[in-house]
Amino acid sequence: MSKFRKDDKKELPPISTASLPDIVFMLLFFFMVSTTMREVTLKVKIHTPEATELSKLEKKSLVSYIYVGTPLPAYQRVFGSEPRIQLNDQFAKVSDIPDFITAEREARDEAEVPFMVTSLKVDQYTKMGIVSDIKQELRKISALHINYSARQKTKR
């Protein structure tokens, strides 16, 4: 009768979940695009040193990694506890580096080879002897652009 009667029966309609998959897909695509899968399983323990003057590695596809550190406990029985070099998924010697760099170069487009960067991920307690040997090998094969991997130093 009255114009202002209370409409008890009318409930709040349930929120439509029809768009939920779309939202989730949007998130999914974001993560799929931004993901970089871990390609190698590290067999050496690496705690990179801290530094302040860092520059980012621009093109990930052009970077080849050389890991140096003490082998993980599971591998120490075979490979000892002295720092070792890891290339791709296996332990390597210094003399394997030219082959590794050549293989990395062949996997890339020829035009991109001059822009390739070698990233050295080295544990901070490694002695310089092994690092110098690696640098000499890189010089011999003219992979001159290198990047010493380091973490951002927290400001004190």
Added chain:
Amino acid sequence: MARKIPEIPSASLADIAFMLLIFFLVTTTMDVDSGLERKLPPMPPEEQQDTPPIKERNVFIVLVNARNQLLVEGELTNVDDLREKAKEFMANPNDDPKLPEKTMKNVDFFGNVEVTKGVISLQNDVGTQYGTYIAVQNELVGAINDLRNELAKSKFGKPFESLDKDQQDAIKEIYPSRISEAEPKKVGGK
């Protein structure tokens, strides 16, 4: 009359998408790799020509031994003081006769300016720890970056990074990044 095909229920679509989403969330590594960028010198040609001798005042000698101690220009130095010393060496503000010489050079934007002839020489022992080596490299690169930044701010009023390429190149000419690394010595044992 053809029978109507029942619609595929799409209620589980969200669940499937969620499963994929969680998989990618877990496997994602968002960290950006960063590090100190350096250029190695090319291998010297076979018939080694004698490099022209560099005057002693133009060389800033940094030695690191197997115990991770620093000898800078003949003085035992802490890593924290290295940056100031390197900056003083490269800038030589008071034309100290002990610090490097300068030559007049014509640089874009600046006209004729004095450019230092200084070279930083870094030599480490085979037994030096990599962490120390990086700390020293970091300070030396930082010293040059600081000088470039100061110059950029006084000339263009902007930090070095936000200048355009020509301006950056001009500043790089005034403060070149000349860090030479000698072959490591083998003194301190293993």
